[in-house]
Structure formats: C-alpha cells, structure tokens
C-alpha cells in the first residue's frame with residue numbers, strides 16, 4: 001500500500017492563511033494522529049487531501065505520484081460535517097453509501113450487516129438515523145468510511161462523542177485496518193487517546209507542522225527527567241551540578257538533566273547519604289510535549 005504525502009500544501013481564506021506550507025507523510029501500516037488547537041488547520045488539510053477543497057499551492061501525493069480522483073474514491077473519509085440523512089433507515093443508507101463508493105448492491109448489503117454487527121448496531125438496522133443517539137450516529141458514520149475496504153482512511157475527529165467502550169472497539173478496528181497496510185490519519189483533541197493509539201503524530205499550529213514523527217522520537221526531543229525518592233531530606237540536591245531541580249519536597253525530588261551523566265553523580269550522592277527508595281526516569285506525557293511544540 002502507498003503512503004500519503006503533502007508538499008507545501010497551502011490554503012488561504014480571505015486574510016486567514018489556514019494551511020501554510022504543510023509537508024506531511026502518513027505511512028501505511030500504522031495509525032497517525034493529527035493534533036493541533038482549534039483553528040490550527042487540520043480539517044482544511046484533510047479536505048485538501050481528499051480533494052474536497054482546492055489548495056492555493058502545493059500538492060498531494062499517493063505513493064510517488066500525484067493523487068487522483070480515482071485514488072480518492074477508494075479512500076474512506078469521515079468529514080467534519082457528518083452528512084447522514086436523518087429520515088432514512090440505517091442499513092438502507094449505509095448500503096446506498098457503499099454503492100456510491102463503488103460496491104455492488106449485494107456486496108454493500110453484506111458489508112452493512114457485517115459492520116453493523118462489528119459496531120454493536122445489528123439490532124438498529126431498520127431504524128431511522130434520527131432515532132439513534134449521537135454516539136450511535138457517529139458509529140454509522142464511521143461504518144460508512146470503513147465498509148468498502150478503503151485503501152486509506154482520513155478521519156476527522158472519529159472519536160468525538162463516543163463512550164469509552166466504543167472508543168476501544170473503534171481503536172481496535174482502526175489498528176486492524178492499519179496493520180493490513182492501510183495508511184490511517186485521524187484528527188483528535190484527546191491527547192491521552194492519541195498517545196495510547198498512535199504510532200506517529202503530526203502536530204499542527206497556526207497552519208504549520210511544528211512536530212512530526214513517532215511518539216518516541218518526539219519524546220526524545222523533550223526534557224530528560226528523573227524522580228528520586230529517599231528516606232532522608234533531599235534539600236542537598238539543589239547544590240548538585242548538571243541538573244535542574246524541578247521540584248523537591250522532603251524526600252521526593254523531580255530532577256531535569258542538563259549535562260548527560262549528571263544523574264549518576266546525584267544517585268551516588270544519594271546512596272552515600274542513606275537508603276534510596278526510588279530512582280526512575282520520568283517520561284513526559286504527550287500533553288507536555290504538545291504544549292512545548294505549539295507554544
């Protein structure tokens with residue numbers, strides 16, 4: 001399966017440069033999270049990838065060539081504006097959408113049955129969309145993006161409005177699709193979820209990519225911290241070289257490394273003074289890395 005790539009993607013609305021020279025890569029075989037504050041340009045970028053919106057400059061590639069309408073027709077897209085017909089029955093609507101994506105009537109019907117079961121909506125097939133809760137309408141929307149066996153998935157906030165069980169079920173399905181070699185890009189404001197699910201991450205701020213890579217790579221660029229817990233008071237760590245003391249409270253301290261290796265000297269000094277109860281590397285949460293790169 002190919003990768004999705006954008007080069008110099010740019011789009012302006014009036015005075016607002018919504019997307020400003022975005023270069024990104026969504027690799028097959030993994031989940032890529034797309035994060036950024038309100039108005040950062042995520043939806044506009046996804047719309048340009050899907051060809052719904054024309055870029056002012058830049059290009060979108062599928063593998064090593066420009067992406068075509070035929071490529072996009074085989075993608076699964078969940079737009080920000082959820083476009084279901086409220087009065088139509090769930091299964092009828094999905095079957096119709098499946099046919100719009102190129103499936104035969106019979107294939108669409110059987111995919112609808114299979115996916116409604118997968119999303120625990122098997123008993124709602126004959127109901128009108130408007131009779132479903134918002135979370136269940138969201139599941140129907142997701143099924144519409146997944147049911148035709150897409151070659152790539154572009155999902156705008158697929159997890160919003162889902163309860164924790166539905167989030168887990170949805171995450172399993174997306175991981176499954178990614179593992180089969182499909183590139184998956186999804187936007188989300190739920191950083192804890194992105195941290196838990198994603199292989200890679202693209203962070204957008206004011207229309208620009210401010211960080212991109214695996215969660216581990218982004219973390220490696222962040223501060224290196226250690227937690228030290230001792231029986232005795234840790235007031236003395238403030239005098240140690242090569243570290244910055246973030247926080248110290250009695251026998252507990254959070255230290256940030258300035259000079260590589262300085263933590264070993266701190267540990268030795270601590271052992272010399274009495275029992276060390278804990279000495280551990282502290283990995284900063286994604287939310288902190290996010291705050292740093294978007295500041």
Ligand SMILES: Nc1ncnc2c1ncn2[C@@H]1O[C@H](COP(=O)(O)OP(=O)(O)OP(=O)(O)O)[C@@H](O)[C@H]1O
Pocket residue numbers: 013016017018036037038039040041042043044045
């Ligand atoms: N059709 C449009 N007309 C005018 N301005 C637009 C249009 N679409 C987007 N914008 C502007 O472009 C900028 C980026 O918006 P976009 O919806 O892409 O951000 P986003 O990252 O998806 O935000 P959110 O997380 O709030 O959904 C915003 O300033 C927005 O107001």
